[in-house]
Amino acid sequence: MTEILSESSSIEPAVRVETKRQPLPPRERLETVFEIENLDALYGSKAALKGVSMEIYKNLVTAIIGPSGCGKSTFIRCMNRMNDLVPSFSQTGTIRYHGYDISTRDVDPVAVRRTIGMVFQRPNPFPKSIFDNVAWGLKVLGMKDGLNERVEKALTQAALWDEAKDRLKTNALGLSGGQQQRLCIARAIAVEPDVVLMDEPASALDPIATQKIEELMHNLKSEYTFVIVTHNMQQAARVADMTAFFSISRGEEGARWGELIEYDATEKIFTAPSDKRTEDYVTGRFG
């Protein structure tokens, strides 16, 4: 994390909050999508996250920031049961999605992922054509009516249609990294999820590609709820309505785990954080 204003000693926030964000409505008018209570996540017997409790609201962009190793990715992968794929993984606590606990064994992870989509750190298009990348999920999930229109809509929403419309049949691996990531976003939103989880979606991209992705999140949040993990504070400040700051806590015998330190409106986190650790991090005094 030292790349972000390391040696600064001023109390000035390292990040200027300049966004097109509208002011947040009062909390009681926000609809809760996720209600996470006392979440602990473990790999084997090693804790990765302890005691995370927070709510995530509908049609907002919620950013998860924090230093490397603070459990950001583990956290959002809990939200669509992606961690089920890791054999040693286990978790306790509850994650309620619209009031329904999705962390129990009898909930089908496939059904969870169907409504809670995910975009990954590295663009991972299928080695198929651009069209098939978007259409494949639709076909498998039985959304075959108006397939062409659905593909066009998703690519348009992901701001890729103009670049891709003349080469829909060409292999997606021929696209640039930024285009590939937008294709992955199109693929994720084509199946009409309720929530889109993004695990550092721009970390492998250049600034222009990053900007395009931030813009499309901004334009789409009226339809979807976004949760974005990022190690880039400027990005959180630009796109997120709410920001959660995770940090690493240390215990005896070198034990380390991630914890939620502070969760509030982005504006507040970056201008008037209530926790010293958050302030240290957003002002760049924390390594």
Next chain:
Amino acid sequence: MSTAGHGALTRTKILKRQQAVSRAMEGVAWLAAFTAVAILVVVVWSVARRGASQLSFDFLTKPQIAYDPTQPQGLANAFVGTFVIVAIATAMALPFGILVAIYVNEFATRWIRNAIGLVLDLLQGVPAIVIGFFVFGLIVLPLHQQSALAASFALAVMMLPLVARTTIEVLKLVPSSLREASLGLGVPRWRTVVGVVLPQSVGGTLTGVTLAVARVAGETAPILFTSSLVANGTSWNPTHALMTVPLAIFELSDQPDLPSQQRAWAAAFVLLMFILFASLAARWLATRSKRKLGRAR
């Protein structure tokens, strides 16, 4: 090289000896490598010298007719028989091997994965004659009849570990990010495997199949037990025992007359060429599929 006054840089006795040992080791290693190549060249050459001249259109298209030297003698019956038996064996081993590989790589826990890997290695090490004898007891004895199908089954048992192993290897190379991409869409695991993972492994599976075909096409021991009491003439019927190329070589080489022995050499030449080309094809397929997978990463 050595100049006086620079003691540490001059060639001492120990250094000289080390260099000599080093050179000797390199020479021995070179000789071993050269011998390996030379053995193949000698085998191919000696078979080609005796067999290639016997090749003719009749040899490839006319069946072998025993005890009738007036007819043009070929080995079409053996070529057809080997083709039928190996094709059916492939049809059995291919889906089975792919399913084993999918289970091992996509679903099994580590313990089961290792256990099945060991079993595949052991199966690959079972001598062909034991497999032949096993199938003889399992199929031929109860039915009181040899058949190409029984031979196919024996060869399929031999092909299975090869096909499964190579498919497992290539499935391992499929990046997990592709699986995550599909699973993240809410696609069930099985559809993910069939729709995303398996298409990536086609090249590797084909490599395994080609190698396995090359391997079993020349097997004689399982054939002796299961498909050796053959009738005259060319037949495509797998419920009967069919003549095969290795069996033809085995029987013809045993005949006292020169034309028969020459035909044995010609058959050996055809078999050898087939195996060489199949191995080269397998090599080519493997390189191609690796390159393709590298791109998807």
